[in-house]
Each structure stands twice: as structure tokens, then as C-alpha cells.
Amino acid sequence: MYCIIEKKVLAPTITKYLIEAPYVARKRKAGNFVIIRVDETGERIPLTLVDSNTDTGTITLIVQALGKTTKALALKNEGDFILDVMGPLGNPTPIESGKTIACIGGGVGTAELYPITKALKDAGNTIYTIVGARSKELVILEKEMEQVSDKFYITTDDGSYKRKGFVTDQLKELLDANLGINMVYAIGPLPMMRAVSNLTKPYNVRTLVSLNAVMVDGTGMCGGCRVTVNGKMKFACVDGPEFEGHEVDFDEMLLRNHSYTDMEKISIDRFLEEPHVCRREGMAS
Amino acid sequence: MITVNKMKPSERMKIPRQVSIEQKPDERSHNFKEVSFGVDEERALIEAARCLECQNPVCREGCPVNIDIRSFIQLVYQKDFSGAVNKIRESNYLPAICGRVCPQEEQCEQVCTLGKKHEPVAIGKLERFVADYELKNNLFTPPSIQEKRPEKVAIVGSGPSGLTCAAELAKLGYQVTIFEALHAVGGVLRYGIPEFRLPRTILDLEAERIKALGVKIETNFLVGRTETIDEFFKEWGFSAIFLGTGAGTPQFMDIPGENLNGVYSANEFLTRVNLMKAYKFPEYDTPIKIGKSVAVIGGGNTAMDGVRTSKRLGAEHAYLIYRRSRTEMPARLEEVHHAEEEGIEFMMLTNPTRIIGDTNGRVSGIECQKMELGEPDESGRRKPVPSNETKFIIEVQTVIEAVGQSPNPIIQSTTPGLKTGRKGVVIADELQRTSRDGVFAGGDLSRGGATVILAMHDGKIAAENIHKYLQQKAH
Ligand SMILES: Cc1cc2nc3c(=O)[nH]c(=O)nc-3n(C[C@H](O)[C@H](O)[C@H](O)COP(=O)(O)OP(=O)(O)OC[C@H]3O[C@@H](n4cnc5c(N)ncnc54)[C@H](O)[C@@H]3O)c2cc1C
Ligand SMILES: Cc1cc2nc3c(=O)[nH]c(=O)nc-3n(C[C@H](O)[C@H](O)[C@H](O)COP(=O)(O)OP(=O)(O)OC[C@H]3O[C@@H](n4cnc5c(N)ncnc54)[C@H](O)[C@@H]3O)c2cc1C
Ligand code: SF4
Ligand code: FES
Numbered sequence: 001m002y003c004i005i006e007k008k009v010l011a012p013t014i015t016k017y018l019i020e021a022p023y024v025a026r027k028r029k030a031g032n033f034v035i036i037r038v039d040e041t042g043e044r045i046p047l048t049l050v051d052s053n054t055d056t057g058t059i060t061l062i063v064q065a066l067g068k069t070t071k072a073l074a075l076k077n078e079g080d081f082i083l084d085v086m087g088p089l090g091n092p093t094p095i096e097s098g099k100t101i102a103c104i105g106g107g108v109g110t111a112e113l114y115p116i117t118k119a120l121k122d123a124g125n126t127i128y129t130i131v132g133a134r135s136k137e138l139v140i141l142e143k144e145m146e147q148v149s150d151k152f153y154i155t156t157d158d159g160s161y162k163r164k165g166f167v168t169d170q171l172k173e174l175l176d177a178n179l180g181i182n183m184v185y186a187i188g189p190l191p192m193m194r195a196v197s198n199l200t201k202p203y204n205v206r207t208l209v210s211l212n213a214v215m216v217d218g219t220g221m222c223g224g225c226r227v228t229v230n231g232k233m234k235f236a237c238v239d240g241p242e243f244e245g246h247e248v249d250f251d252e253m254l255l256r257n258h259s260y261t262d263m264e265k266i267s268i269d270r271f272l273e274e275p276h277v278c279r280r281e282g283m284a285s
Numbered sequence: 286m287i288t289v290n291k292m293k294p295s296e297r298m299k300i301p302r303q304v305s306i307e308q309k310p311d312e313r314s315h316n317f318k319e320v321s322f323g324v325d326e327e328r329a330l331i332e333a334a335r336c337l338e339c340q341n342p343v344c345r346e347g348c349p350v351n352i353d354i355r356s357f358i359q360l361v362y363q364k365d366f367s368g369a370v371n372k373i374r375e376s377n378y379l380p381a382i383c384g385r386v387c388p389q390e391e392q393c394e395q396v397c398t399l400g401k402k403h404e405p406v407a408i409g410k411l412e413r414f415v416a417d418y419e420l421k422n423n424l425f426t427p428p429s430i431q432e433k434r435p436e437k438v439a440i441v442g443s444g445p446s447g448l449t450c451a452a453e454l455a456k457l458g459y460q461v462t463i464f465e466a467l468h469a470v471g472g473v474l475r476y477g478i479p480e481f482r483l484p485r486t487i488l489d490l491e492a493e494r495i496k497a498l499g500v501k502i503e504t505n506f507l508v509g510r511t512e513t514i515d516e517f518f519k520e521w522g523f524s525a526i527f528l529g530t531g532a533g534t535p536q537f538m539d540i541p542g543e544n545l546n547g548v549y550s551a552n553e554f555l556t557r558v559n560l561m562k563a564y565k566f567p568e569y570d571t572p573i574k575i576g577k578s579v580a581v582i583g584g585g586n587t588a589m590d591g592v593r594t595s596k597r598l599g600a601e602h603a604y605l606i607y608r609r610s611r612t613e614m615p616a617r618l619e620e621v622h623h624a625e626e627e628g629i630e631f632m633m634l635t636n637p638t639r640i641i642g643d644t645n646g647r648v649s650g651i652e653c654q655k656m657e658l659g660e661p662d663e664s665g666r667r668k669p670v671p672s673n674e675t676k677f678i679i680e681v682q683t684v685i686e687a688v689g690q691s692p693n694p695i696i697q698s699t700t701p702g703l704k705t706g707r708k709g710v711v712i713a714d715e716l717q718r719t720s721r722d723g724v725f726a727g728g729d730l731s732r733g734g735a736t737v738i739l740a741m742h743d744g745k746i747a748a749e750n751i752h753k754y755l756q757q758k759a760h
Contacts, residue, residue, distance in 0.1 A: 023511050037468060043561065043570040044468075068570055084468040086505035216561070216571075219466050219507055220693050221476075221533040222553035228544060233537060238695070252544055255646030259546040263572035270567050 001081040002036075005058055010140045013065045014108055015074055016050075021085045022057030024049070030119040031093030031210070031242060034059070035218040037084040038072045045069050046215045046237070048112040049088055059085075062111035062140070068267040089218045090241045093208075097123040100180045103149070104167050104196055106132045106188020112210060113187040114141055114148075120185075121148040128181060129153065130170045132188065136161035168195045175203050182206070186245060190254050197245030207245035211236045214257060228252055288338045289359045300335045302404040303328040310626040314596045317480045317564055320623055323384075324407070329414040333361040336406050339398050344408060347396040349742045352376045354393055354408055361411055367424045370415040374428075377741065378452040378495075379445065381420060381487045384413025386478060387738050388617045420490065427497045434458040436524040436755050439517050441508045441696065444472020445737045446529035446728030448495055449744030450751075455498035457752050463500060466507040469560065472531055473729075474737070476560040477552070479590050481597070482620075509695035514703075514724065524758070525723045525751045528711060529744060530696055532729035536689040538582065542640030543686075547574065547648035551583070551591045551687035558594055576682020578602040580651050582637055583687030584614035589621065591685040592629050603629050604679065608636040608656050608669045634658070634669060638676060640684055650678045692730050700724075708733055717747035725751055 006018035024034060028049045037044050051060035065074040076082065093116045101120055105113035110131050121127050129149035133139045134157045146152045153170045154162035163170060167188075174181060184207040186196040193209040200207045213225035213236035220238035227236050228249035234240065290297070306322040307313075313320050324332060342355040352373055360369035373380045389395075389409035397405035419425055438454050440447045443465040455461045469475050470492050474483060496502060508514065508530075517523045535550035537543050549557075554573070557563040561571035579600040581592040584607035596603040605624070607614060610633050614621060625631070632653070639652040655674040658667035691708040704712045704720035713719050713731040727743025729735055 023506065027511060041562075041569045084505050086466065086468070086507060086511075088510055089507070216553060216556055217467065219533075220695065221535070222556050223535045223537065223550040224553040226537075226544060233539075233544070252646070256544065256546060260572045260574070263566065263574070266567050267570055267572075 001083060002085045004076055004078055004080050004082065005056075007076070007078050010062065011138050014111075014138070014140055015063055015065065017061045017063065017073075018058045019061060019082065019085060020057055021059050021087075024085060024087045025052040025054055025057050025059050028052040028059060028088045029092035030095065030115040031090060032088035033090050033218075033241065034061070034085050034087030035089060035215065036061075036073075036082055036086075038069060038076070038082050040083065042072065042083070043069050044084070044216055044218070046089070046212070046218055048115075048210075050111050050115055062108065064108035067264050068271045071268070071271065086218065089237060091239075093119065093242060095119045095123045096183070097125060099183050100126040100128070101183045101185065102128045102130065102171060102174060102181050104130045104132070104171060104184065104186040104188070105145070106167060106186075106192040107134070107138065108140070109188030109192070109210075110141055110145065113185065114144060116185055116187075117145065118148045126150050128174055128179070130155065130167045130174075132156070132167035132192070133161075134158065166195070167192065168199050171196065172199060175200070175205065184208070184245075190250060190257065193245060194250040197248065197250070201246050208242050209245040209248060210241045211243055211248065211253065212241070212257070213237075213253065214259060227256075286338070286340060286355075289362055290334060290336070290338060292334060294337055297335050297337060298399065298403050300331060302335070302407055303332040303410065305410060310623075310628070313481065314593075314627040317597055319484050320481050323413045323417060324410045326414075326418075329361060329411060330364070332407050332411055333358050335399060336362070337398055343396045343398060344393040344406070347393040348376075349392065349736075349738045350376045350745060352393075352412075357415070358406065358408070358411060361415060366415045366418040369411075370419045370424075373412060373415065377738075378449055379491050379741065380412055381416035382445070382474060382483065382491060383738055383741070384409055384416050385483050385487075386474075386617075388736060390618045392738070420487070425494065427494065428456055430456060430458050430498070432458045434460070434755075436460065436759075437462070437522055438751060438755075439464060439521070439523040439526045440529065441526065442466075442472060442529040442531055442728075442730070443470035443492075443502065444529055444531050444728060444740060445474060446531075446730075446740035446744040446747075447472070447527065448491070449741040450527045450529065450725075450727070450748045451500045451744075452495050452498060453745055453748030454751060455495070455500045457748070459752075459755075461500045463502045464506040464508050465502065465504045467560065468504050470502060470504065472529075476556045477587065477590065479555065479559055479594050481593070482590070507695065509699040514696065514700040514721070518723065524755055525725065527717075527744070527747050527751065528696060528719070528724065528726040528730055529728045529740070530693055530730050532690045532692045532710075532732075532734045534691050534693050535686070536691060537686055538637065538688055540637060540639055542642055542648070545640055545642040545648045546646050547576065547682055548640060548684045548686070551581070551587045551685050552690065554591055554685050555587070555594065558598070564594075564598060573598065574683065575600050578604070578679070578681040579683040579685065580604045580606055580637070580679060580681045581685045581687060582606045584609065584616060585687060586616045586620060587690075588685075588687035589616045589624055591687050593620075593624055593627060595683065595685065596627055596629060600683070602681075604632050604681070605629055606632045606635050606637060606651075606653065608634065609666065610634055610658060613666045634672075636669065636671070637684075641678065648682055648684055650680050651684055652676050652678045690729075690734055692733065713743075715746075716750040717743055718750065723754065
């Protein structure tokens with residue numbers, strides 16, 4: 001059992017949790033994730049380790065309430081427990097130095113990008129950060145991200161905050177400005193990561209993406225998270241989650257990620273019908 | 286050696302081998318309750334009377350953990366069921382499990398003297414009977430631990446090898462902790478073998494009994510990531526470590542269409558159903574999709590479990606596709622019989638060449654090639670070669686691949702100096718020692734895929750040698 005020490009709503013549907021998990025906290029590196037299970041009947045889902053504190057033995061997760069599991073988590077309060085937390089999983093991000101790097105986060109992917117950006121900044125790289133969101137209220141970690149960036153940009157789809165448009169619009173401008181960007185990190189929804197990879201390819205700029213494949217065990221035991229990279233089968237949980245964006249078969253991944261859409265709907269409808277579920281802050285979508 | 290049965294051998298030989306009481310095939314193929322109820326007391330007593338009480342009980346040699354089979358059967362005959370199960374437990378700490386999943390027909394029952402001319406004694410059924418009897422009547426008493434020893438031992442993985450090693454070391458008085466990556470213990474017994482062959486209540490109980498010996502269990506702990514072997518020695522103060530992490534990485538056939546939706550490794554399929562209880566969706570959240578027809582590829586226990594599970598999830602057609610013939614199938618005989626009774630459609634000498642998808646990226650069929658048997662290969666079995674017949678397509682919505690597994694590489698890649706061999710198995714000698722001082726290994730991790738009882742054998746041998754190793758170090 002793992003105790004929720006602190007809970008904070010960052011944006012509608014996006015919540016930050018501090019969870020007591022001392023073993024995981026001790027070992028966390030940028031790029032790692034955990035698998036959690038909220039309760040006995042729950043699914044195992046992967047969540048990125050946004051931060052950790054070895055003194056207090058806590059880890060930070062930032063979660064968007066999308067479906068049954070993430071909404072069930074959003075119903076938990078400080079002092080409540082979640083049943084399972086396992087990790088740290090996945091290969092840590094290789095932290096290079098002396099580079100000029102564009103870090104691009106979309107939606108809740110910004111939370112996943114934060115620890116990487118911070119590590120890259122600490123290692124002395126020059127960081128151009130672009131954070132994208134659908135609208136102003138969904139922009140998260142603005143202050144934190146700005147702190148670890150040399151240049152910081154925000155785009156919103158509806159133009160309700162800063163630049164109207166997509167992260168790729170901003171990125172294209174930066175690439176065309178010949179700033180010496182020689183590496184790109186992109187984490188967000190699959191279509192966004194695909195768009196970024198497609199954009200950077202003709203510029204020949206190495207682009208890393210973090211693949212959010214559907215996982216079960218997270219230890220390499222089931223193969224459910226398999227993706228095709230450079231024509232080869234890879235398991236996102238143990239071979240990734242980061243891969244070369246120019247080599248990822250995004251079309252296949254998009255199809256695979258919708259494998260259970262109909263059943264996910266059954267789950268969430270059933271969950272929302274349950275009488276004890278009140279639509280709390282942070283849950284409305 | 287004393288005998289207890291007054292009947293003449295010729296009379297004993299006339300008694301027919303007793304059969305288990307089972308759920309009817311058409312009923313059980315729609316539920317996840319245990320297929321077999323085993324034998325009842327009456328049948329057990331009749332069966333025990335068949336044993337010839339051989340002066341040279343070869344059955345014992347046929348048992349990988351050397352259970353004193355003759356003596357335990359004599360105790361059954363004398364109606365001392367509790368004594369019988371304790372006799373088994375001297376060599377095997379998990380009798381309720383082995384009685385259910387061991388391939389007895391290749392072990393003790395294969396060599397049984399009675400089996401030369403008649404059917405062998407149903408040793409497995411008797412083992413299960415006494416274990417269940419003890420369970421039902423709550424007769425278990427934990428063995429007393431002679432002395433407490435200060436040394437700490439870490440067991441990595443809670444499959445049968447790890448559980449056995451832990452139990453044996455705890456009985457010797459060591460401070461034992463099991464580290465398991467998943468949220469529940471048991472290894473393949475938990476996530477692989479279905480409930481209808483091994484009810485989880487039995488597994489839970491066996492795990493409780495191991496805890497009763499003072500063994501600590503840390504779940505959600507992936508050794509290599511959460512902590513490394515070197516840290517276990519240096520920071521945690523463990524004096525020896527047993528690795529029993531199994532062979533969990535699924536292999537795929539490498540044919541076109543394997544990443545379509547609806548293609549599963551047997552591991553994923555069975556983990557969703559068994560560990561995550563997808564068969565109870567939507568009460569449990571983890572989904573599984575099955576469709577009208579399912580093709581399961583392979584001929585081992587894993588394939589058999591996959592195909593019988595598919596039927597229970599509602600598949601109208603559940604095909605078992607195997608490239609060799611019936612006689613080469615490595616699955617337990619009983620499972621093959623049960624599968625046939627349940628209406629599994631066997632397609633022998635058939636090899637899949639391609640998985641076909643629809644426009645939504647979902648499986649719609651599988652293309653196969655008929656095979657024939659050629660010359661024997663290195664395994665001694667005749668090698669299947671493609672026949673001249675044209676390829677054909679079967680309409681299916683799900684494909685499950687059960688074509689082999691290899692060890693998970695996480696520990697090997699994070700433990701310097703740990704030698705590995707073919708397919709990444711950890712090399713262990715006959716004392717289960719690895720190339721690293723104080724690190725022992727066994728089960729599927731060092732064998733590359735074997736059986737529950739062989740895993741238990743390794744766990745037991747490892748415990749004996751860890752004990753010797755620690756004794757030597759202390760002096
Ligand atoms: C390595 C990795 C890191 C991630 N980090 C974060 C994070 O930091 N914050 C965050 O909000 N989300 C993160 N995700 C995504 C998160 O796991 C999913 O949003 C979550 O599983 C949805 O579950 P649900 O039951 O709430 O929704 P559902 O309604 O069940 O599913 C919604 C969508 O989420 C995806 N999904 C469903 N089940 C799984 C599963 N078992 N594994 C992976 N994806 C699944 C599918 O694409 C699905 O269409 C990460 C995913 C991966 C693979
Ligand atoms: C579907 C199926 C059916 C089978 N049916 C039969 C049968 O009927 N009869 C029979 O005799 N045999 C059967 N077998 C084979 C048998 O189950 C295995 O040989 C046996 O379980 C091996 O035991 P083990 O202890 O070596 O490892 P496993 O049972 O594989 O357990 C290994 C455990 O280690 C854990 N682990 C892995 N890596 C780590 C890590 N880094 N840190 C912590 N924990 C870790 C895993 O999560 C797992 O729980 C079957 C196998 C399968 C897959
Ligand atoms: S070999 Fe068969 S008949 Fe002989 S003692 Fe063993 S079980 Fe009995
Ligand atoms: S999640 Fe099972 S292998 Fe990656």
C-alpha cells in the first residue's frame with residue numbers, strides 16, 4: 001500500500017500526486033516510469049516519474065483523468081492509499097551535454113517532459129522549450145518549465161494564451177532560424193509526436209519521442225507494449241520508452257493504442273454510473 | 286522393506302486404475318472453475334491398494350525431487366492421510382500444486398512397475414488427494430524451526446523455484462526475503478496456469494504457509510531496477526542470493542501481421558486473464574477481446590492453456606495450430622485429453638505463414654501451410670517441412686502465439702560478472718551456483734523453460750548449497 005501524501009489539481013482533469021514509495025524514489029532517474037494499480041479490481045497503468053525526493057521517500061506523478069483508472073485515482077485524497085506502485089521502469093534518458101536542444105511537450109506530456117528538460121539543463125545544454133495545450137487552462141508546469149529553459153514558448157490550439165497554433169508551428173520557426181538546434185525531445189499525444197518527427201526529418205535533427213504504448217506488466221513479460229522501430233519489434237517498457245522518432249511506425253502505434261477503445265468506454269460509463277462517484281474538482285472534463 | 290497391503294500382487298493388478306471426478310466438458314468449457322475434483326477417499330483407497338510396494342521402488346527415482354512415493358502410498362492405504370502428506374512434504378513443500386500440474390506420465394508414473402503390463406498407479410491423483418484432504422480438514426502444522434540463524438538470504442522471483450528455495454532456507458533458520466516484480470506471488474502459477482487447472486485459493490494458501498515459516502515477501506520489487514544484486518550484498522546485507530526469475534520474455538514467430546490488434550503472446554493473454562482477471566470484465570478493469578474464432582499457435586502447456594481459456598471466454602471455434610503431429614506435442618497428456626473433450630479443434634502439421642488484418646488494423650484471418658514430417662532434427666523429433674499443398678486461410682479474430690519464452694534480461698544486464706548462455710539463460714552448475722560468488726540460480730532462468738517440479742528441484746538444491754556456502758563462510 002502506498003500513501004498519497006499530497007494532492008493538487010493543476011488544471012481541469014490534471015492532478016499532481018505525491019506518493020510515498022521510498023524504494024522507487026531512491027532510484028528514479030529522468031525518463032523512468034512506474035506501473036500502478038489503484039485497487040484490487042483495477043488495471044495496471046504506466047505513469048511517468050515526474051520527480052522524487054529521497055529524504056521524504058516520495059515520488060511525484062502528474063496524471064490526466066482520461067478513463068476509468070485515472071478517474072478512480074482522482075477520487076483518492078491525501079491520506080488515502082493506492083494498492084501497487086512498481087518501478088522505476090524503463091531506460092533512463094541518456095543525458096548528453098553541450099547541445100542545443102528543443103524540448104516539446106504536449107498536454108500532460110509536458111509533465112513527462114519536465115524531468116528530462118531539467119536534467120538536460122542541469123547538464124549544461126541550451127534549452128528551447130515549447131509547451132502546447134488545447135487552451136490556456138490546460139497549460140501546466142509553466143513556471144517550472146520556464147525555470148529550466150533558456151527560451152520558453154507556449155502555444156494553444158485556440159489561441160486563448162500566448163501563441164495560437166501548434167507546437168510544430170513554433171518549432172518550424174526555430175529550426176528555420178538556424179539557432180543550431182541539434183536535438184529534439186517530444187513528448188505528448190501520438191499525433192503530436194508524429195507531427196514533430198515528420199517536421200524534423202528533412203532538417204536531419206535527431207528527435208527522441210517517448211512512446212505511451214498500452215502496458216500490462218512493464219517488465220518485458222507480456223509483449224503487449226510492442227512497437228515497430230526501424231522495422232524491428234521493440235517492447236516499449238524495457239527497450240524504451242524513448243525511441244528515435246524518425247524510426248517509429250506511428251500509424252501502427254495509433255491503431256494499437258485504440259485496441260480497447262470500446263471496452264474502455266464500457267468501463268468508464270459503468271464507473272460514472274456508480275452512485276458514490278460525485279464529479280469532483282479535477283474530474284470534470 | 287515392510288509391506289502393509291495383505292493382497293497378493295496378482296489381485297492388486299486386477300484393480301482398475303481410478304479416474305478423477307470431473308466437471309462435464311460442455312459445462313466446464315464455459316466456466317473457470319476447476320476441471321477436475323480429483324479422486325475421493327473411496328477411490329483413493331482403492332488406488333492405493335494397487336501399489337505393489339516394490340522392493341525397488343523405481344517411482345521414487347522417476348520423481349525429480351525424490352519423493353518417497355512408496356511410503357506415502359502405504360500411509361494412504363492405512364488411511365493416515367495427514368501422515369502421507371507430511372511424508373511428501375519432506376521432499377516437496379507444494380504438494381497441492383504438484384499433484385495438479387506435474388507431468389506424472391513422464392516421471393514417476395512412467396517408470397512405475399505396475400505400468401509395465403498394466404496402467405501405472407495414479408501417483409499424481411493420490412498426491413493431490415492427500416494435499417486436498419489436509420487442506421479441507423485444516424490439518425497443516427508448520428514444521429518447527431530448529432535454530433535461528435543470523436544470515437539474510439534474498440530470493441528473487443516467487444515462482445516455484447523461489448518459493449521452494451525460500452521454504453527450505455527458512456526451515457534451516459535463515460532470514461529469508463522474497464522479492465517479486467508483480468503484485469502477487471507465484472510466478473507462472475499465478476499469471477500463466479489458469480484457475481481451471483490450479484485454483485488461486487490453493488496457491489494463496491501455499492504462499493501463506495511459506496510466510497508462516499517467517500519468510501518476508503516484497504511484491505512490486507523489480508530486482509535490477511528497484512535495487513541491483515550488488516546493492517543487495519553491499520547495502521542490504523544479504524549473504525547469499527537465489528535467482529529464480531524464470532523465462533518470461535515471450536518470443537514471436539516473426540511472420541507478417543504480428544502487430545495487428547488481436548494478436549497476443551500467450552503470456553499477455555494469460556496474464557490479462559489470470560493475473561488481472563479479465564474474464565471478469567467489467568467487474569475487473571483489464572479488458573480482453575476474443576471474437577468468434579481464435580487460433581492458438583504452439584503445442585505445449587502454454588498453448589493448451591491459451592486455447593482452453595479462449596473457449597471459456599466464449600470463442601465458438603478455438604483452433605490449436607501446431608506444426609508437428611500429436612505425438613510430438615510437449616503438453617501434459619491430461620491437458621490434451623481435456624482440450625479434446627472441450628471441443629478444441631486441433632490442426633496438426635500446420636504452420637502459420639501470415640496474419641491477415643482488416644482496414645481497422647484488427648486480425649481477420651490467419652494463413653497456414655500444411656506440413657509433413659521429414660528427417661529427425663537435433664531434438665530427435667522428426668522435423669516438419671512444408672508440404673506441396675497450397676496455403677489456406679482460416680477466419681479468426683484473435684491469434685495467440687505460444688511459441689516459446691526466454692529469460693528476462695534485466696538482472697543479467699545489471700549484474701556484472703553473471704555468465705549467461707544460449708538465449709540468455711543464467712549458467713548454473715549442478716550445485717546451482719552461478720559465476721558470481723554467493724549468487725545461485727535455478728528453474729526456467731537456468732533451464733530456459735522446463736517444469737514446475739524441475740524448478741522446485743533447483744530451488745531445493747540451491748537451498749542446500751546456500752546452506753553449505755554460508756556454513757563455510759561462517760567458519
Ligand atoms: C511510459 C508511459 C508513461 C505515461 N505517463 C503518463 C503520465 O505521466 N501522466 C498521464 O496522465 N498519463 C501517462 N501515460 C498514459 C496513461 O498510462 C494512460 O492515460 C492511462 O493508462 C489511461 O488509463 P485509464 O483507465 O484512465 O483510461 P482508459 O479509458 O482505459 O484509456 C484511455 C487511453 O489510455 C491508453 N491506455 C489505456 N490503458 C493503458 C495501459 N494499461 N497502459 C498504457 N496506456 C493505456 C490507451 O491509449 C487508451 O486509449 C503514460 C503512458 C506510458 C506508456
Ligand atoms: C502457461 C503455462 C503453463 C504451464 N503449465 C505447466 C504444467 O502444467 N506443468 C508444469 O510442470 N509446468 C508448466 N509450465 C512451466 C512452469 O510453469 C515453469 O517451468 C515454472 O513456473 C518455472 O518456475 P520458476 O520458479 O523458474 O519461474 P517462474 O514461475 O517463471 O517465476 C518467476 C517469477 O520471477 C519474477 N521476476 C522476474 N524477473 C524479476 C526481477 N527482476 N525481480 C523480481 N522478480 C522477478 C516473475 O514476475 C515471476 O513471478 C507452464 C508454463 C506456462 C507459461
Ligand atoms: S513403482 Fe509403482 S507399484 Fe512400485 S512402489 Fe512405486 S508406485 Fe508402487
Ligand atoms: S508491458 Fe508487458 S512487455 Fe512491456
